[in-house]
Amino acid sequence: MNGRAGGPVTIGAMESSSTTPGGSARREATRQKLYEAAVTLIAEQGFSATTVDEIAERAGVAKGTVYYNFASKSVLFEELLRHGVGLLTASLREAAERTAREGGSRVDALDAMIRAGLVFIDRYPAFTQLYVAELWRTNRAWQSTLLVVRQQAVAVVEDVLREGVANGEFSEEIDVPLTAAALVGMVLVAALDWQSFQPERSLDEVHAALSRLLQGRAGGHR
């Protein structure tokens, strides 16, 4: 019943994390199942249109279990958000560090992060959908959670840009926050478009197109 093909869409792992320090293994497994059920349903239908009964049914647990494990539908959603973005930032940071370790330039680091972003989106398309759909809303309960979560992800990109400016690799004229936002947006939207409207393309093709754009070989080839 997964809109998209592919194996189990595990959003979790990410160790026990801050969510519940002393959760038993069994409980953690139940939460995991609930995350997975919730992420796909909410991505498809949106938060409000998704019922708790649906989530419980898809996770294969009783409705009471949802409320035994989470205080409310909103809380379940917020913890899900934190969970997923933790994974993403870890993956981005890892890519940047690996590049640095291997003596690559900052452009190489950005390129590696683009790929890491694409891999993440390819693996957890539902999470990405849901994130984009909710990020720019206003007046919602979890607005503050989203703000933190966004800052975490964008900060990784900003760091690399700043390092590049510091070591002279990038022009000092670049606007770090805006450029970081634009880069994240480019990857996010290109990837979602790929998944939704051009699923026949390979990850490498998408990566190549974005890489070219990053290095300015689209506007005026040389």
Next chain:
Amino acid sequence: MNGRAGGPVTIGAMESSSTTPGGSARREATRQKLYEAAVTLIAEQGFSATTVDEIAERAGVAKGTVYYNFASKSVLFEELLRHGVGLLTASLREAAERTAREGGSRVDALDAMIRAGLVFIDRYPAFTQLYVAELWRTNRAWQSTLLVVRQQAVAVVEDVLREGVANGEFSEEIDVPLTAAALVGMVLVAALDWQSFQPERSLDEVHAALSRLLQGRAGGHR
């Protein structure tokens, strides 16, 4: 009560259009009010979380009037989408044509379209929010409408890219559909981020940052 400052957020004008060929002036005015009310509410809360009562109240009409003018809540939303994207594509196309008329290159055309996109988003932030939030959802009633509407907007960008490849201005290696999607995404996300998280920046600053990125002056300055 408009989340953002500024004058009346008229999404309409766009002449009588195809929606209702023989609508009376009064009726058209009512529909316009309903569009304006719906676009901000749905952008803030999402489609499902927005009630028809709310829309009616904000528009200053009775609930029955909504159903007198639109078959259902979904139909109101679909017509709203078509309405807004019509405006956007018209604006993008106009920018591209103006540039061509003035003898600019295709890069100039892309640049002009970026600015036109930013101006549009600045003027109708709610519509943009709503569009992004709903575009990549699956299994929704208006999925087909969105597909058409997206294709319209992206096609304008693709056309310019193709022309650029044809006249040798762009490398033949560029992947037109993917690059177009990435460009649109870059503008969309950068603009939304600007509005939501960096509202102190001016349109010119945002435009400059995106322009630089387009011309590759971010990755490897020259």
Next chain:
DNA sequence: GTTTTTGAACTGACTGGTCAGTGCAAAAAC
């Protein structure tokens, strides 16, 4: 024996959609 899950019943608030009826400006009848 303690923790976790189950599953079904229940509540109270809310929602999309309906419909009989109102207001009113222009046309028709006189």
Next chain:
DNA sequence: GTTTTTGCACTGACCAGTCAGTTCAAAAAC
């Protein structure tokens, strides 16, 4: 030029259905 009729646009109370969240006794897992 006054009265009557027409029908479009709008109204808002109402209804049937839905949903988040609660409760709890009993079973299952640990």
